[in-house]
Amino acid sequence: MAKLTRRDLLVGAGASLAVGSKALAGVPVAGKQVPSFYRSKLGDFELTVVSDGARPIPLPPRFVLNVPNEEVLKAAEAAYMPKGTVFAPFNPMVVNTGSKLVLIDTGYGPIAPTVGLLPQSLAAAGIDPKSIDIVLISHLHGDHINGIKKPDGSLAFPNAEIKVPAEDWAFWMSDENMAKAPEGFFKASFGFNRKVFGDIKTRVTVYQWGSEVAPGITAVETAGHTPGHTSFVIASGASKLFFQADVTNVPDLFLRNPEWQVMFDSEPEKAVATRKRVYDMVSAEKMFVSGYHFPFPGLGWVEKVGTGYRLIPAAWNPVL
Amino acid sequence: MKNELSRRGLLSSAAAAALAAALPAQSFAAAPPAGKQAAGFYRYKVGDIEVTVVTDGANRLPITDAFVVNVKKEEVNAALVAAFMEPGVFVGPYNPIVLNTGGKLALVDTGTSEAGYIASKGATGQLMTNLAAAGIEAGAIDTVIISHYHGDHINGLLKADKSLAFPNAEILVPANEHQFYMDDGNMSRATKGRVEDVFKNVRRVISGEVLKRLRTYEWDKDVIPGVLAVGTPGHTPGHTSHVVSSGSSKVYVQADVTHAPFLFARNPGWHAYYDQDPVMAEATRRKVYDMLSAEKMLVQGFHYPFPSVAHVEKTATGYREIPMPWSPVI
Numbered sequence: 270m271a272k273l274t275r276r277d278l279l280v281g282a283g284a285s286l287a288v289g290s291k292a293l294a295g296v297p298v299a300g301k302q303v304p305s306f307y308r309s310k311l312g313d314f315e316l317t318v319v320s321d322g323a324r325p326i327p328l329p330p331r332f333v334l335n336v337p338n339e340e341v342l343k344a345a346e347a348a349y350m351p352k353g354t355v356f357a358p359f360n361p362m363v364v365n366t367g368s369k370l371v372l373i374d375t376g377y378g379p380i381a382p383t384v385g386l387l388p389q390s391l392a393a394a395g396i397d398p399k400s401i402d403i404v405l406i407s408h409l410h411g412d413h414i415n416g417i418k419k420p421d422g423s424l425a426f427p428n429a430e431i432k433v434p435a436e437d438w439a440f441w442m443s444d445e446n447m448a449k450a451p452e453g454f455f456k457a458s459f460g461f462n463r464k465v466f467g468d469i470k471t472r473v474t475v476y477q478w479g480s481e482v483a484p485g486i487t488a489v490e491t492a493g494h495t496p497g498h499t500s501f502v503i504a505s506g507a508s509k510l511f512f513q514a515d516v517t518n519v520p521d522l523f524l525r526n527p528e529w530q531v532m533f534d535s536e537p538e539k540a541v542a543t544r545k546r547v548y549d550m551v552s553a554e555k556m557f558v559s560g561y562h563f564p565f566p567g568l569g570w571v572e573k574v575g576t577g578y579r580l581i582p583a584a585w586n587p588v589l
Numbered sequence: 590m591k592n593e594l595s596r597r598g599l600l601s602s603a604a605a606a607a608l609a610a611a612l613p614a615q616s617f618a619a620a621p622p623a624g625k626q627a628a629g630f631y632r633y634k635v636g637d638i639e640v641t642v643v644t645d646g647a648n649r650l651p652i653t654d655a656f657v658v659n660v661k662k663e664e665v666n667a668a669l670v671a672a673f674m675e676p677g678v679f680v681g682p683y684n685p686i687v688l689n690t691g692g693k694l695a696l697v698d699t700g701t702s703e704a705g706y707i708a709s710k711g712a713t714g715q716l717m718t719n720l721a722a723a724g725i726e727a728g729a730i731d732t733v734i735i736s737h738y739h740g741d742h743i744n745g746l747l748k749a750d751k752s753l754a755f756p757n758a759e760i761l762v763p764a765n766e767h768q769f770y771m772d773d774g775n776m777s778r779a780t781k782g783r784v785e786d787v788f789k790n791v792r793r794v795i796s797g798e799v800l801k802r803l804r805t806y807e808w809d810k811d812v813i814p815g816v817l818a819v820g821t822p823g824h825t826p827g828h829t830s831h832v833v834s835s836g837s838s839k840v841y842v843q844a845d846v847t848h849a850p851f852l853f854a855r856n857p858g859w860h861a862y863y864d865q866d867p868v869m870a871e872a873t874r875r876k877v878y879d880m881l882s883a884e885k886m887l888v889q890g891f892h893y894p895f896p897s898v899a900h901v902e903k904t905a906t907g908y909r910e911i912p913m914p915w916s917p918v919i
Contacts, residue, residue, distance in 0.1 A: 295690070296689060299689075299725075302918050303631055315624070321917075323914075402619060555673070565914075569673070585644075586626065586647070587644050587712075588711060589625055
């Protein structure tokens with residue numbers, strides 16, 4: 270219909286003159302997304318969420334251990350994800366405490382075309398990787414640790430102290446555990462740890478739950494997803510953020526259905542218990558939360574609804 | 590403060606000073622804070638059409654009883670708290686979009702203007718800077734489509750020096766909106782205060798060079814290929830939404846059918862003070878939102894939080910917007 274109108278226009282010489290060349294040629298589409306970073310103030314701290322990208326998770330026959338894939342995909346579709354996919358974003362965060370520049374989790378590295386975007390997001394945000402003082406790791410899964418190294422094997426954040434949770438370090442660096450690990454995701458995770466940490470063990474510091482791992486940032490035990498899975502309470506003045514890492518993965522599935530045991534959980538039942546404990550707490554206290562796999566920028570609040578919880582994303586603030 | 594104290598403590602002791610010398614300088618002061626938000630633009634595709642949402646910023650308005658004319662401010666504040674927003678203040682975002690249809694580069698609505706940027710110290714009127722950040726030259730915009738004649742939609746047609754912000758664009762406006770606001774009789778009958786001010790602002794902006802480039806469009810016809818004008822009156826007499834479609838994909842660009850959804854989609858019966866005919870506006874709102882929710886149609890809302898693209902679901906008391914998850918790649 271529209272095309273016909275334009276063709277009609279073009280056959281009449283007078284009409285085409287009136288339209289002008291600009292309208293006919295058009296401007297090429299940009300074809301490129303905005304570099305995805307987002308800033309928020311937390312007391313005196315400046316937070317910058319720096320996206321590592323997003324991708325549809327390749328679904329094995331059982332993505333959620335206690336729920337068939339059809340039901341999972343139905344929930345994903347009800348959440349308007351592209352049909353047949355579970356879409357997962359990755360949201361590392363930079364915290365400028367005034368005295369330290371802290372990067373929390375480092376992204377997947379370039380394992381697929383639409384992930385491993387952290388370096389370009391950092392560059393767009395004007396953050397020099399050399400200026401990162403501390404790399405803080407929530408747990409030792411590939412999508413959180415791979416970005417510690419560049420593809421050539423050198424350190425992506427050469428001046429940073431790398432801090433990892435003690436329990437995860439003990440678990441994932443154990444050759445005995447690796448030998449026992451099932452093929453697939455778990456075996457691969459052990460492999461990522463060796464590839465990332467094998468030759469830089471001396472640069473790694475382990476931290477304990479309950480300790481202040483950077484100024485204003487406290488490590489909180491939220492085990493289950495991995496044995497040492499850690500969340501962080503980031504506090505400045507009266508303001509607080511609960512960085513929940515992977516207490517839940519994609520909220521449309523696992524906040525809505527906190528009982529669902531995603532295949533990535535090391536200890537599924539413990540992960541469910543942790544999830545309920547954390548979300549009862551953050552919903553009751555109306556705590557500001559960030560989620561590594563929440564839709565970018567992944568900041569918001571959680572409310573209890575029915576048998577689960579719902580994420581209320583924070584409205585984008587166009588000024589800082 | 591606290592860090593400074595502990596640092597001073599450290600430096601006063603000679604042993605600590607020696608230790609400090611051994612530590613790299615980075616330990617003492619992080620890189621300075623950026624102090625600046627990311628550029629506010631976001632892209633998505635509707636079939637072959639590339640949509641770029643380009644935010645104009647957000648305005649902060651104190652909540653009074655006059656804000657929602659049929660609801661007390663306490664109730665509005667309670668709704669804000671329920672939405673995890675600050676009570677007492679309404680943060681209203683403005684989000685124009687650019688459509689690249691292949692044939693046309695069209696801007697839909699223009700924000701609060703460069704003059705607004707200066708007056709608000711950058712809180713609003715960000716369109717020009719965010720367009721530049723998105724790599725879109727103002728001179729390359731060949732079409733400006735206006736949804737209705739309120740200032741936050743038309744003021745951006747002019748730069749601070751009153752010259753045309755989009756010098757090469759044809760300006761397409763809804764015919765009945767234009768007729769209504771350009772009619773001197775209507776203006777003379779306008780209620781003093783806000784309604785009369787809207788008329789005065791329209792006469793200020795829709796004049797001179799703007800008027801020379803202006804062409805009116807009709808409801809139920811394509812404004813440009815792929816963009817259909819749909820009458821959604823009430824907010825203003827000629828208020829228009831646009832259905833952008835390409836192939837089997839569609840987005841309903843609702844302009845101001847609801848203002849910010851966290852108040853007015855959740856409570857469709859609330860009458861915001863800027864709805865000129867609030868009863869008609871509410872009827873339009875319910876009709877459009879029943880359709881959007883039934884058809885699971887993507888909606889782009891001028892006053893939705895950036896990037897302001899969402900789906901809508903029906904709830905017991907109204908509608909709830911489900912923001913589209915941000916896609917870090919296009």
